[in-house]
Amino acid sequence: MRIGDGLKGKRVLITQSETFMGPVLEQAFAEHGALVIGVPGPLEAPGAAEDAVRRAGRVDVLIANLGVPAPSTRAHEVGDDEWRHVFANLVDPLPRLARAVLPGMIERRAGKIVVMGSATALRGQKRTSTYAAARGAQLSWARAVGVEVAPSNVHVNLIAQNFVENPTYYGPEVQALPAFQERLKREVPVGRLARPEEDALFAVFLASTEVEFFAGAAIPFAGGWA
Amino acid sequence: MRIGDGLKGKRVLITQSETFMGPVLEQAFAEHGALVIGVPGPLEAPGAAEDAVRRAGRVDVLIANLGVPAPSTRAHEVGDDEWRHVFANLVDPLPRLARAVLPGMIERRAGKIVVMGSATALRGQKRTSTYAAARGAQLSWARAVGVEVAPSNVHVNLIAQNFVENPTYYGPEVQALPAFQERLKREVPVGRLARPEEDALFAVFLASTEVEFFAGAAIPFAGGWA
Amino acid sequence: MRIGDGLKGKRVLITQSETFMGPVLEQAFAEHGALVIGVPGPLEAPGAAEDAVRRAGRVDVLIANLGVPAPSTRAHEVGDDEWRHVFANLVDPLPRLARAVLPGMIERRAGKIVVMGSATALRGQKRTSTYAAARGAQLSWARAVGVEVAPSNVHVNLIAQNFVENPTYYGPEVQALPAFQERLKREVPVGRLARPEEDALFAVFLASTEVEFFAGAAIPFAGGWA
Amino acid sequence: MRIGDGLKGKRVLITQSETFMGPVLEQAFAEHGALVIGVPGPLEAPGAAEDAVRRAGRVDVLIANLGVPAPSTRAHEVGDDEWRHVFANLVDPLPRLARAVLPGMIERRAGKIVVMGSATALRGQKRTSTYAAARGAQLSWARAVGVEVAPSNVHVNLIAQNFVENPTYYGPEVQALPAFQERLKREVPVGRLARPEEDALFAVFLASTEVEFFAGAAIPFAGGWA
Numbered sequence: 031m032r033i034g035d036g037l038k039g040k041r042v043l044i045t046q047s048e049t050f051m052g053p054v055l056e057q058a059f060a061e062h063g064a065l066v067i068g069v070p071g072p073l074e075a076p077g078a079a080e081d082a083v084r085r086a087g088r089v090d091v092l093i094a095n096l097g098v099p100a101p102s103t104r105a106h107e108v109g110d111d112e113w114r115h116v117f118a119n120l121v122d123p124l125p126r127l128a129r130a131v132l133p134g135m136i137e138r139r140a141g142k143i144v145v146m147g148s149a150t151a152l153r154g155q156k157r158t159s160t161y162a163a164a165r166g167a168q169l170s171w172a173r174a175v176g177v178e179v180a181p182s183n184v185h186v187n188l189i190a191q192n193f194v195e196n197p198t199y200y201g202p203e204v205q206a207l208p209a210f211q212e213r214l215k216r217e218v219p220v221g222r223l224a225r226p227e228e229d230a231l232f233a234v235f236l237a238s239t240e241v242e243f244f245a246g247a248a249i250p251f252a253g254g255w256a
Numbered sequence: 257m258r259i260g261d262g263l264k265g266k267r268v269l270i271t272q273s274e275t276f277m278g279p280v281l282e283q284a285f286a287e288h289g290a291l292v293i294g295v296p297g298p299l300e301a302p303g304a305a306e307d308a309v310r311r312a313g314r315v316d317v318l319i320a321n322l323g324v325p326a327p328s329t330r331a332h333e334v335g336d337d338e339w340r341h342v343f344a345n346l347v348d349p350l351p352r353l354a355r356a357v358l359p360g361m362i363e364r365r366a367g368k369i370v371v372m373g374s375a376t377a378l379r380g381q382k383r384t385s386t387y388a389a390a391r392g393a394q395l396s397w398a399r400a401v402g403v404e405v406a407p408s409n410v411h412v413n414l415i416a417q418n419f420v421e422n423p424t425y426y427g428p429e430v431q432a433l434p435a436f437q438e439r440l441k442r443e444v445p446v447g448r449l450a451r452p453e454e455d456a457l458f459a460v461f462l463a464s465t466e467v468e469f470f471a472g473a474a475i476p477f478a479g480g481w482a
Numbered sequence: 483m484r485i486g487d488g489l490k491g492k493r494v495l496i497t498q499s500e501t502f503m504g505p506v507l508e509q510a511f512a513e514h515g516a517l518v519i520g521v522p523g524p525l526e527a528p529g530a531a532e533d534a535v536r537r538a539g540r541v542d543v544l545i546a547n548l549g550v551p552a553p554s555t556r557a558h559e560v561g562d563d564e565w566r567h568v569f570a571n572l573v574d575p576l577p578r579l580a581r582a583v584l585p586g587m588i589e590r591r592a593g594k595i596v597v598m599g600s601a602t603a604l605r606g607q608k609r610t611s612t613y614a615a616a617r618g619a620q621l622s623w624a625r626a627v628g629v630e631v632a633p634s635n636v637h638v639n640l641i642a643q644n645f646v647e648n649p650t651y652y653g654p655e656v657q658a659l660p661a662f663q664e665r666l667k668r669e670v671p672v673g674r675l676a677r678p679e680e681d682a683l684f685a686v687f688l689a690s691t692e693v694e695f696f697a698g699a700a701i702p703f704a705g706g707w708a
Numbered sequence: 709m710r711i712g713d714g715l716k717g718k719r720v721l722i723t724q725s726e727t728f729m730g731p732v733l734e735q736a737f738a739e740h741g742a743l744v745i746g747v748p749g750p751l752e753a754p755g756a757a758e759d760a761v762r763r764a765g766r767v768d769v770l771i772a773n774l775g776v777p778a779p780s781t782r783a784h785e786v787g788d789d790e791w792r793h794v795f796a797n798l799v800d801p802l803p804r805l806a807r808a809v810l811p812g813m814i815e816r817r818a819g820k821i822v823v824m825g826s827a828t829a830l831r832g833q834k835r836t837s838t839y840a841a842a843r844g845a846q847l848s849w850a851r852a853v854g855v856e857v858a859p860s861n862v863h864v865n866l867i868a869q870n871f872v873e874n875p876t877y878y879g880p881e882v883q884a885l886p887a888f889q890e891r892l893k894r895e896v897p898v899g900r901l902a903r904p905e906e907d908a909l910f911a912v913f914l915a916s917t918e919v920e921f922f923a924g925a926a927i928p929f930a931g932g933w934a
Contacts, residue, residue, distance in 0.1 A: 031513065033485045033683055061483065076336055105401040106358035108351040110302060117343070121389065125334040128385070132332035151396040154403035154472040154897075154932070159354070162400035163347065163393040170377040170392020175331040177380035180671035180706050194695075219632035219832075224695040231485055231693050241683050243646075243676040245706030246380040254632050254697030254832070257739065259711045259909055287709065380671075380706070406897035406932050420921075445606075445858035450921040457711055457919050467909050469872075469902040471932030480606070480858050480923030528788060557853040558810035560803040562754060569795070573841065577786040580837070584784035603848040606855035606924040611806070615799065618848020619841040622829040626840035627783040629832035698832040 036239030038063035040090040043083065043131070045069050045123070050097030050198045051146050051229055058230035059237075064091070073123035083130035091237045092131050094145040096120045096168075097198045100161040108160050120164040124171050132179065141184040142237045145172045146229075147248065149192035149256035169248045176246020187236050187244045192252035194224040219254030262465030264289035266316040269309065269357070271295050271349070276323030276424045277372050277455055284456035285463075290317070299349035309356035317463045318357050320371040322346045322394075323424045326387040334386050346390040350397050358405065367410040368463045371398045372455075373474065375418035375482035395474045402472020413462050413470045418478035420450040445480030488691030490515035492542040495535065495583070497521050497575070502549025502650045503598050503681055510682035511689075516543070525575035535582035543689045544583050546597040548572045548620075549650045552613040560612050572616040576623050584631065593636040594689045597624045598681075599700065601644035601708035621700045628698020639688050639696045644704035646676040671706030714917030716741035718768040721761065721809070723747050723801070728775030728876045729824050729907055736908035737915075742769070751801035761808035769915045770809045772823040774798045774846075775876045778839040786838050798842040802849050810857065819862040820915045823850045824907075825926065827870035827934035847926045854924025865914050865922045870930035872902040897932030 042059045046052050047068025056066050067089075069082040073096070083089060098119040101112050124145075135141025150158055151165035172188035179186060193200070193214065200223055204210055215221050232251055236244060250256040268285045272278050273294025282292050293315075295308040299322070309315060324345040327338050350371075361367025376384055377391035398414035405412060419440065420426070426449055430436055441447050458477055462470060476482040494511045498504050499520025511518050519541075521534040525548070535541060550571040553564050576597075587593025602610055603617035624640035631638060645652070645666065652675055656662055667673050684703055688696060702708040720737045724730050725746025734744050745767075747760040751774070761767060776797040779790050802823075813819025826843035828836055850866035857864060871878070871892065878901055882888055893899050910929055914922060928934040 031510075031679065031683070033687060058483075105351070105354045105404055106362070108355065110348075110352070113348065113351050117347075117393075121343075121393070122336075122339065124389070125331070125339050125385070126336070128331045129334065136332070150400070151392070152399075154396075154399035154401075156400070156404035159351065159397055159400045159404065163350070163397035166377070166396020166399075167343075167347070167389040167393035169396070170380075171385055171389035173378075173380035173392075174376070174382070174385045174388035175380075177671045177706050178331055178382035178385065181667075181673050215633075219629045219697040220695055221633050227483065228693045228695050231483070232695075235485060235687050235693075241680045241687075243672055243680050243684075243703055243705050245671040247702060247706070249701055250699060251695055253695050254629050254699070257736075257905065257909070259913060284709075403897045403932050407893075407899050441859075445855045445923040446921055447859050453709065454919045454921050457709070458921075461711060461913050461919075467906045467913075469898055469906050469910075469929055469931050471897040473928060473932070475927055476925060477921055479921050480855050480925070557803070557806045557856050558814070560807065562800075562804070565800065565803050569799075569845075573795075573845070574788075574791065576841070577783070577791050577837065578788070580783045581786065588784070602852070603844070604851075606848075606851035606853075608852070608856035611803070611849055611852045611856065614852035615802070615845040615849035618829070618851075619795075619799070619845035621848070622832075622844025623837055623841035625830075625832035625844075626828070626834070626837045627832075630783055630834035630837065 031240055033238050033240050034062045034234050037237065040064045041067060041088050042091040042093065043067045043069065043086050043089045044093045044095055045073060046095045046097060051095050051196055051226065054226035054230045055093055055095060055233055058227065058234055062234060072119060074118045079123045079126035080130045088134060089131045091142045092127060093233060094124065094127060094143060096123060099198060100158060102157040103160065104157055105159040113160055116160050116164045121167045124168065128175060135184045136179060136182045139183040143186040144233050144236045145188040147188040147190050149190040149250050149252040152190055152250060153256045172248060173246040180245035185242055185245060188248040189232055190248050190250045190256065191229060192255055193218050194229045195226050217255055224253065257466055259466050260288045260460050260464050263460065263463065266290045267293060267314050268317040268319065269293045269295065269312050269315045270319045270321055271299060272321045272323060277321050277422055277452065280452035280456045281319055281321060281459060284453065284460055288460060298345055300344045305349045305352035306356045314360060315357045317368045318353060319459060320350065320353060320369060322349060325424060326384060328383040329386065330383055331385040339386055342386050342390045347393045350394065354401060361410045362405060362408040365409040369412040370459045370462045371414040373414040373416050375416040375476050375478040378416055378476060379482045398474060399472040406471035411468055411471060413472065414474040415458055416474050416476045416482065417455060418481055419444050420455045421452050443481055450479065483692055485692050486514045486686050486690050489689065492516045493519060493540050494543040494545065495519045495521065495538050495541045496545045496547055497525060498547045498549060503547050503648055503678065506678035506682045507545055507547060507685055510679065510686050514686060524571060526570045531575045531578035532582045540586060541583045543594045544579060545685060546576065546579055546595060548575060551650060552610060554609040555612065556609055557611040565612055568612050568616045573619045576620065580627060587636045588631060588634040591635040595638040596685045596688045597640040599640040599642050601642040601702050601704040604642055604702060605708045624700060625698040632697035637694055637697060640700040641684055642700050642702045642708065643681060644707055645670050646681045647678050669707060676705065709918055711918050712740045712912050712916050715912065715915065718742045719745060719766050720769040720771065721745045721747065721764050721767045722771040722773055723751060724773045724775060729773050729874055729904065732904035732908045733771055733773060733911055736905065736912050740912060750797060752796045757801045757804035758808045766812060767809045769820045770805060771911060772802065772805060772821060774801060777876060778836060780835040781838065782835055783837040791838055794838050794842045799845045802846065806853060813862045814857060814860040817861040821864040822911050822914045823866040825866040825868050827868040827928050827930040830868055830928060831934045850926060851924040858923035863920055863923060865924065866926040867910055868926050868928045868934065869907060870933055871896050872907045873904050895933055902931065
């Protein structure tokens with residue numbers, strides 16, 4: 031038995047499939063024989079999440095891949111627009127996605143949701159208040175929903191990642207900065223960014239049917255930083 | 257030296273002063289000689305938080321007491337209205353309050369914010385997804401802001417409470433239920449609800465100038481439940 | 483790329499190979515093509531751990547599988563003998579194993595240690611003080627060592643498990659008790675014991691070379707209980 | 709009502725009263741009108757803890773103040789002697805103290821134990837494996853015992869401190885190092901060591917009868933570091 035065997039033929043919906051962790055997630059699930067349904071656009075607009083799921087048909091695995099550039103505003107300068115924009119992209123789609131995919135999963139007594147969240151929710155950093163708050167909402171949402179639906183054999187968990195290579199947060203221009211490389215060595219025990227493939231395989235692990243004993247877990251994936 | 261001595265003469269702003277933990281907080285801070293400024297209404301409307309602070313004048317201590325009845329909707333039945341209502345009351349006021357009180361605190365290099373949060377953010381429970389998400393946003397916000405402003409000698413921390421007696425969540429009719437009392441004995445090691453005064457004194461402790469070594473802490477106050 | 487591909491040909495030392503999670507771990511690693519070296523006996527005696535490693539030769543992966551029946555003594559009745567016995571089995575072997583395997587791993591800049599720990603360290607339960615203390619020592623040890631050796635590309639992590647089927651803690655006679663089954667439903671969101679194979683595959687995941695971004699992590703594996 | 713009022717006349721036993729946090733704890737509890745019983749010596753020897761309590765008579769509050777210089781040995785160079793010495797001082801006294809003080813507390817349905825623990829148990833750092841393991845044992849012990857005795861109205865909690873000024877860990881010679889001051893600014897959001905009095909007042913808070921809703925809590929006290 032190998033981790034991921036059971037993904038063969040599974041219908042996997044990945045949101046924001048062209049940004050954040052989208053492309054590498056598509057590739058990893060496809061390599062495991064899953065039928066990947068990528069939803070490229072943002073899910074900001076009311077109804078967008080439900081529409082996407084309706085078009086997708088049955089969803090066995092939902093990867094809630096929601097990313098938006100993190101503002102670096104100081105806490106006392108954060109405006110309502112920044113706040114609303116970040117929550118609209120990272121947080122508000124969650125109940126809509128749940129509405130759309132959970133009833134079928136509960137009925138079939140099978141299903142997985144993996145939220146691509148952030149370790150920023152777990153460890154405070156300056157100039158991240160808006161972003162941390164939104165990621166914190168995701169994290170506690172996954173904890174609560176995970177506990178609620180586990181008795182129905184539906185598993186909802188969250189990857190609390192940080193320092194994972196991706197164009198939204200750690201593009202080549204950031205990586206090229208000597209100060210950034212020094213910060214990696216000083217603050218991240220593993221001393222490097224995660225390869226995107228490592229993150230995607232972690233999502234595969236949490237979506238696998240071979241190991242189904244996580245429920246409402248928010249697991250740090252940050253090289254030892256959190 | 258006694259905990260709370262330094263509150264004498266301090267200007268303490270308490271939001272939602274007539275609901276949730278408001279009244280007992282007013283009393284506890286007044287008993288410590290603070291000048292309490294209660295803001296009764298909800299801070300849902302844009303500008304409401306800023307207006308309240310402007311009228312208050314200098315704020316030495318902000319108690320972000322934000323409560324709203326917790327929906328018990330199942331995760332897949334949560335509608336946008338419920339979601340918006342809870343976030344508008346529990347979450348959106350935070351950056352507005354920060355905008356209004358933090359600049360003065362940072363300039364004076366003195367100030368405290370205590371967020372009356374919830375342990376629901378830390379431990380999953382069924383039928384709490386909306387509420388948990390909002391409380392999770394508060395918690396991670398406090399963590400981030402706490403780390404950011406600590407070097408300015410401003411201390412932001414959060415009480416992650418649950419099972420504290422108050423009319424919003426645990427009114428007399430809830431307490432009268434035998435099933436509720438049994439649940440308390442089974443799930444809460446301390447085996448009872450906290451008296452409101454215990455919670456208020458915890459807020460006094462976190463707002464005191466005698467012990468100022470917490471920063472971005474989210475401390476469970478739930479009788480051992482979380 | 484599949485999780486566990488890189489284990490092919492790796493030398494995996496498993497302690498207490500005939501008890502606790504030993505047998506299922508042996509099987510899982512063997513199925514991934516690893517060369518499994520089982521060390522059956524307890525490692526209580528000074529020198530025993532070092533001897534076992536010396537006989538094993540190169541160790542690429544160490545699975546610190548240390549189990550001992552958990553006493554259910556009340557905290558104020560715990561005697562020195564119980565305390566010493568549990569620590570001698572669960573805790574004292576760790577620095578000895580580290581002494582024996584880490585120098586080679588650090589020199590080769592490659593290696594994994596997975597500690598089969600317990601969620602009891604993370605969440606308090608009555609009548610578990612001795613056991614919880616020992617598991618807590620394991621957990622904080624793994625955190626510290628994980629951070630220390632990560633820059634050498636050696637990854638030390640811990641599975642904080644509970645409610646995993648195994649003869650040491652949840653034998654058939656325990657599982658047959660109706661009260662136990664009720665407790666599972668009430669306290670463990672997933673509502674069942676983990677199959678031993680699920681736990682072993684989690685160890686495979688943490689020992690894999692495909693995902694190497696955990697360092698000093700203590701990850702709950704308890705069906706949502708912790 | 710003021711925090712600490714109820715300590716008047718209480719019998720407070722403080723271990724290692726002349727080292728680590730001992731002297732400042734004695735002073736703080738005395739200032740609150742408690743009758744302080746200091747036990748100066750180490751409690752390493754079997755029977756020492758029980759003897760000390762027997763001589764003390766009734767104990768209303770036990771402050772388990774156990775400190776020993778932290779070795780900075782690398783994980784793979786830790787010897788059995790170091791390991792044993794640290795556990796003998798920090799960990800082994802706990803069940804003995806519990807044996808001696810808990811029966812009376814449980815019988816009287818009143819009592820407090822505050823363990824002066826360490827945040828090192830919660831956050832990994834290099835070259836701290838022995839010390840972290842011992843502090844982790846304390847932490848998980850306090851969690852388990854706290855949950856067990858809370859229904860008897862006995863409250864056991866732990867202060868997970870770091871960066872608190874005291875001669876055992878942060879003597880004047882350490883504080884004088886520029887590198888140490890830089891590290892404080894960089895790693896500790898509050899940017900300074902805690903004054904010993906702050907720590908002692910936190911212990912007073914957890915030992916107070918005004919706020920009795922913590923059970924098995926391990927609360928970081930580290931200036932935002934953990």
